[in-house]
Amino acid sequence: MKLGFIGTGNMAGAIMGGIIKKGIFKPEEIIGSDIFEPGRERAKAEYGINVTADNKEVVESSEIVVLSVKPQFYASTIAEIKDSVKEGQIIITIAPGKTLEWLGEQFGKAVKIIRTMPNTPAMVGEGMTAACPNEHVTEEELKYAVSILSAFGKVEVVPERLMDVVVSTSGSSPAYVFMFIEAMADAAVADGMPRAQAYKFAAQAVYGSAKMVLETGKHPGELKDMVCSPGGTTIEAVRVLENMGFRSAVIEAMKACAEISKNM
Template sequence: MNKKIGFIGCGNMGKAILGGILASNKISKDDIFVSTKSENSKRHIEKEFEVKTTLNSKEVAKFSNILFLAIKPNIFKEVLLGIKEDINKDTIIISIAAGITMNDMEEWLGDDYKIVRTMPNTPALVGEAISAICPNKNIKENELEEVCNIFNMFGKFEILEEKYFHGFIALCGSSPAYVFMFIEAMADAGVKLGIPRNKAYKMAEQAILGSAKLALETGKHPGELKDMVCSPAGTTIEAVTELENGGFRSTIIKALEKCAEKSKNM
């Protein structure tokens, strides 16, 4: 990919995306430029990724063919208006900010800019993100393909209408927290049953990783895969019954609904 990629802001998610891009070996470090808000952050990015950095966002805006806006929602408008005159009309602007809509960005920039709203999740840190991607009307098919190729470098993606982003945040953006809670609970149970804690965490983590991979690679319905483990009058169905008695599924559904509702009201 012969493109110059800029990052304005580079927190945890920005670094995850940057790391995924570099790990793919498809983009030269010379073609990446990052702006940060502090000298300390600048030094850390330089040391960790060995890319060009600056404290001046305007420089990055002028440099970039593809520009990631990895900045907090509360300063998004201020930063965007500050670089507006420095962004080339052919530059693809990629936002990863929660709560900043396409309409917001088009209102602040103008509706003739090329904008892609995205929502990755934190497994991008290990190249296993699931991201939602929504282009505006100015993004051409080949440009969308370029964006998708970048997101493939640190995980998987789905093209999604913006109206579904609240649901995506609940289902995928926030879900690592739910999974980590599940891992912690499983490990606590393992410890209660006598398994050393460090082993309990590793076993719980691998069990979840393996189960997700089995579902993805076989394409079988999760219910069918569950039934494969549940022998008649066996141990697993005892645990499944207890989970159902505790409202396991309904609690998860209610939690995701609350998350989506909060997203809508932010």
């Protein structure tokens, strides 16, 4: 086996699914461990991977290991596996707040570590992942890791000082977007649109708008201005959003998110 996951939750599943779909690894080349038996059995049934309850078995069987447990379990998990980590093995982390320096201290030896921050749209192949390697990772190894991470969306290599900003900008932001879609749908329902149809209209509008930003290369403000006719409906909606502090609320929420990430 070449690729191992310690933890088989939603994010691990999203990564596995993308990797298998793109043919980067076959299911039989992947192993996942989870102390929660229903979780690992679900991963086995859904993706056809090998599973185990033993974290050390994952490390001993894999070239690359993804630590996909919750941040609060990182210290105990690393303490359990650190003696099994081999020279040349790559460890990929996906926990906010766990710096390369902290991770290195936990392993207590020279280990190739790539700190990443993916997000849940990876589940539909539209993830956004930031990656930051430590000094032991070669350019070739980083390139290989990026090719794996690209299986479920876009990847950018960033300096570590930006990782907490990444958490607020893409790691946590799907929650903000889902709230926005839900609010738009609630308003549509209040005006008489059936609930399922309201979600479809709102979600497609967000998806299409995001695609316009990415594919046209135009500034979001310019794209907004294109929709706002003088004296029209859209500029009136924008006026109300500005009056209610829409942009300020988003900025303050993201700054609070980044601050929590720094102190995890």
